[in-house]
Amino acid sequence: QVTKLVRDAAKSGDFVDVDEFQHADAFERTSDRPAPYNAYTTGAKIRQVGGSDKVDVSALKFGDAPSGGTDAASVTVALGEPLKYDYDAAKTAYHRSYGGGTKTNDASGGEVMPENVVVIKTDVNEIPGTADAAGAPSVDFRSTGSGEVVILRDGKRFEGTWSRQGSEMYAFRDASGATLLLRPGLTWMHIVSTTTDVR
Known part of the structure; x- marks a missing residue:
């Protein structure tokens, strides 16, 4: 399907x-x-x-840090195993650890450190009739409409809403409706259930 x-x-x-x-x-x-x-x-x-095939795609929006936000040197996303991000001010990026290990680039061997971490919360539903041999079903993540978002950049945590229509790129806004811009650089996105704790 x-x-x-x-x-x-x-x-x-x-x-x-x-x-x-x-x-x-x-x-x-x-x-x-x-x-x-x-x-x-x-x-x-x-x-x-x-080759020469091209399509126009919308992109994430990058720029200066938004106003507000709360200091957050360390943030954990409660997945199967805790996923933790620790801010490194000297590198203006985040160390990432999952299950006790860090993420490295297989080609260079260097640590992968995103400048932005975006956690999109949405509805997650099992797809009937899609269970694998072990009984685990496939799931559907609602990727359009709107919902809550948590954005980490520059050692701060910003909370707001995400929105997306059709195949457009996600847009992020704060409570006042102002665009939440990302820091230019690597962006790591997590799409999780609305019940997932981000602390």
Whole structure:
């Protein structure tokens, strides 16, 4: 069902489809983890395979820090295992730890440190008839409409609302309706249940 939605969106021009099945040469697999979690590519390879095909896409909005916010040097997202972000003022980015380990770039070996962390809260529902062999069902995350958002940047926590229509990019606003801009740099987004604790 999901695959059909993706294929149909590509055919209608919502995006350029550069998948591993049709463009195997653009991908490579490593031996350090099992498939399908070991497939990698690069921006250069994707652009080469995509050729001259182009689509207009909306983008996240970046700029100066919004006013307000609360100091938050450390924030935990309550997932299966606690996901923790610790702010590093010298690097103006966040150390990320999950299950006790940090995230590293497999190519460079360096730590992956996002300048922004965005936690989008939304409705999550099981999709009937999609359970795998272990009994775990697929779930549907509502990705349009609006809901609560928590944004971390510059060592501060900003709370507001997210909104999105169709295939547009997410927009973030504070309680007054002003746009919550992100710091230019790497942005890590988490889409979680409305009941997920962010503390």
